[in-house]
Amino acid sequence: xxxxxxxxxxxxxxxxxAQFLVLNYEExxxxxxxxxxxxxxxxxxxxxVNDDDNDYSWTAKVLSVGERRFKLEIDLDDSMEPMxxxxxxxxxxxxxxxxxxxxxYEGRIAIMDIYxxxxxxxxxxxxxxxxxxxxxVSVTDLYYHPGRQKYIxxxxxxxxxxxxxxxxxxxxxxxxxxxx
Numbered sequence: 001x002x003x004x005x006x007x008x009x010x011x012x013x014x015x016x017x018a019q020f021l022v023l024n025y026e027e028x029x030x031x032x033x034x035x036x037x038x039x040x041x042x043x044x045x046x047x048x049v050n051d052d053d054n055d056y057s058w059t060a061k062v063l064s065v066g067e068r069r070f071k072l073e074i075d076l077d078d079s080m081e082p083m084x085x086x087x088x089x090x091x092x093x094x095x096x097x098x099x100x101x102x103x104x105y106e107g108r109i110a111i112m113d114i115y116x117x118x119x120x121x122x123x124x125x126x127x128x129x130x131x132x133x134x135x136x137v138s139v140t141d142l143y144y145h146p147g148r149q150k151y152i153x154x155x156x157x158x159x160x161x162x163x164x165x166x167x168x169x170x171x172x173x174x175x176x177x178x179x180x
Contacts, residue, residue, distance in 0.1 A: 019142060019151050022099065023097075024094075024095045025057070027046050027095060028043050028045055029091060030091070031074070032089055035066030035069045041087075042087055042089065044076075058074055059075040059076075060073070060074050066090060072090070072096070073086045093139060093140050098173055099135045099137075099172045099173070099175050102129045102170065103168070112132075112168065113125070113169065114155070114168055115167045115169070117167065118143045118145070120148075120152065120169050125166065138156050140154045140155070140156050142154070152169060153168055155168055
C-alpha cells in the first residue's frame with residue numbers, strides 16, 4: 001500500500017512540475033508581489049534574441065493561477081548554469097505564453113486545432129501551422145486534462161486581423177522541443 005501511495009505522489013508531483021510557460025522574449029517582464037497590486041517587485045530584461053553577448057533566457061514554473069496574472073517561480077538560465085536564487089512573483093498573463101505545435105496532419109499539412117472547450121471535443125478551428133507567421137502565443141489559463149494526463153493551455157492571439165481564443169491540445173514551453 002505504501003508503494004502505491006508513493007507512486008501516486010510521484011505522479012502528481014511530476015504533473016505539477018510540468019506547468020511551465022515561456023515569458024515574452026520581446027518585452028521586459030514586470031513581476032508583481034500579488035495578483036491585484038500595481039506595485040512592481042522586479043523588472044526582468046527581455047531576452048536578446050540573436051545576440052551572442054547575452055545568451056540567457058527565463059524559465060517560468062507556474063505556482064498558481066490568478067484572475068489577471070500567473071504566480072511564477074522564475075529562474076535566469078545563461079545556458080551554462082542556473083544563475084542565483086529564483087524570483088517568485090506574479091506576471092501578467094499577456095506576458096506568459098507557449099509555442100504552438102501541430103496536433104495532427106492532413107496529408108503533409110501540419111494542422112493545429114484550437115478547441116472552444118477545455119474537454120477538447122466539440123467545436124474547433126483548424127489552422128495550417130505553416131500559415132501562421134508566429135509560434136509564441138499568450139496563455140490565459142491552464143487546465144489539467146485527465147484523459148491526456150497533462151496540462152493544456154488556453155491561448156489568445158491575433159491572426160490576419162481576427163482574434164482567436166481557445167484550448168490547444170499540443171504546445172511547448174521550449175522552442176527547440178516538440179513537447180509531445
